[in-house]
Amino acid sequence: MSQGKFENQTVIVTGASSGLGKACAIHMAGQGANVVINYHSGKDKAEEVLEEVEKKGGKGIIVKADVSKEDAVLKLYEATLKEYGKLDVLVSNAGMQVDAPFLDMTLDQWQKVIDINLTGQFLCTREAARQFMKQAKGKKSSTAIGKMVMMSSVHDIIPWAGHINYAASKGGILMLMRSIAQELAPHKIRVNAVSPGAIKTAINKDVWEDEEKAKELLKLIPYQRIGVAEDVAKAVAWLASDESDYVNGETIYIDGGMTLYPEFSDNG
Ligand code: NAD
Numbered sequence: 001m002s003q004g005k006f007e008n009q010t011v012i013v014t015g016a017s018s019g020l021g022k023a024c025a026i027h028m029a030g031q032g033a034n035v036v037i038n039y040h041s042g043k044d045k046a047e048e049v050l051e052e053v054e055k056k057g058g059k060g061i062i063v064k065a066d067v068s069k070e071d072a073v074l075k076l077y078e079a080t081l082k083e084y085g086k087l088d089v090l091v092s093n094a095g096m097q098v099d100a101p102f103l104d105m106t107l108d109q110w111q112k113v114i115d116i117n118l119t120g121q122f123l124c125t126r127e128a129a130r131q132f133m134k135q136a137k138g139k140k141s142s143t144a145i146g147k148m149v150m151m152s153s154v155h156d157i158i159p160w161a162g163h164i165n166y167a168a169s170k171g172g173i174l175m176l177m178r179s180i181a182q183e184l185a186p187h188k189i190r191v192n193a194v195s196p197g198a199i200k201t202a203i204n205k206d207v208w209e210d211e212e213k214a215k216e217l218l219k220l221i222p223y224q225r226i227g228v229a230e231d232v233a234k235a236v237a238w239l240a241s242d243e244s245d246y247v248n249g250e251t252i253y254i255d256g257g258m259t260l261y262p263e264f265s266d267n268g
Helices: 019-029 043-055 070-084 107-134 164-187 202-208 211-218 229-240
Strands: 010-013 034-039 059-064 089-092 146-151 189-196 251-254
Touching: 010 019, 010 070, 019 034, 019 043, 019 059, 019 089, 019 229, 034 043, 034 070, 043 059, 059 070, 070 107, 089 107, 089 229, 107 146, 107 164, 107 189, 146 164, 146 229, 164 189, 189 229, 202 211, 229 251
Parallel strands: 010 034, 010 089, 034 059, 089 146, 146 189, 189 251
Antiparallel strands: none
């Protein structure tokens, strides 16, 4: 493998057995990172990601953990340190949707999404920060002592009827990320987020597989294409690299202009 910008760096990617997490793990392994491929269910899919990483000459391990459970997150970090001895980057990506109209939403539906999408981000970023602090005086592999990229969504600023648990979790990530960034910046830890718009993955398969729904969706995307996972992986890698060393507490919207609110271009 050629020298890459993550050579000798350890990168944890949560929810890496599919979609955006998978693309991030493969892309960053291709740039020299040792990747920790976290998965929740479907070990075979995680193994396929590792195979793909190894085929390209990269290195990684797979670790099962539910990001919403504190003991599981601690074990994920233990496994990472046992294998690689240090951590350089967290890509806190795991997330899911449980949709229901607000009037019908049960507490369980609310809680499940908040637990995984928001509490999971809290647990994973806190453990990453604790580990970065322990490494502060050691040999550094990049300018910052550690970097985190949190996976948010355009729904951290675009309200989403019928998905209020999801939108609330992503809105929560926005201020969680900015507050962590403010607190950790003096320690030379960088924290940023990416907010994808519509990217073709399992999470929204029902939309892009249906011709009519896909056509409707394109009306919301000025750039007139649905995104692919690599669009997101490239931005995540940039935010985790020294190339973005002066970027801290920011969210990059990767959405083909969805947050330009195209409905207003000839209306309102
Ligand atoms: P996906 O369903 O392919 O990936 C989600 C991953 O999270 C899966 O691998 C799943 O196993 C994992 N996961 C779920 N619960 C978990 C848990 N408790 N512990 C650990 N892992 C868990 O969908 P995706 O589109 O790749 O989603 C990844 C992230 O991107 C999510 O946070 C999602 O909200 C966000 N996102 C996606 C889009 C999009 O258009 N695809 C847009 C905006 C934001």
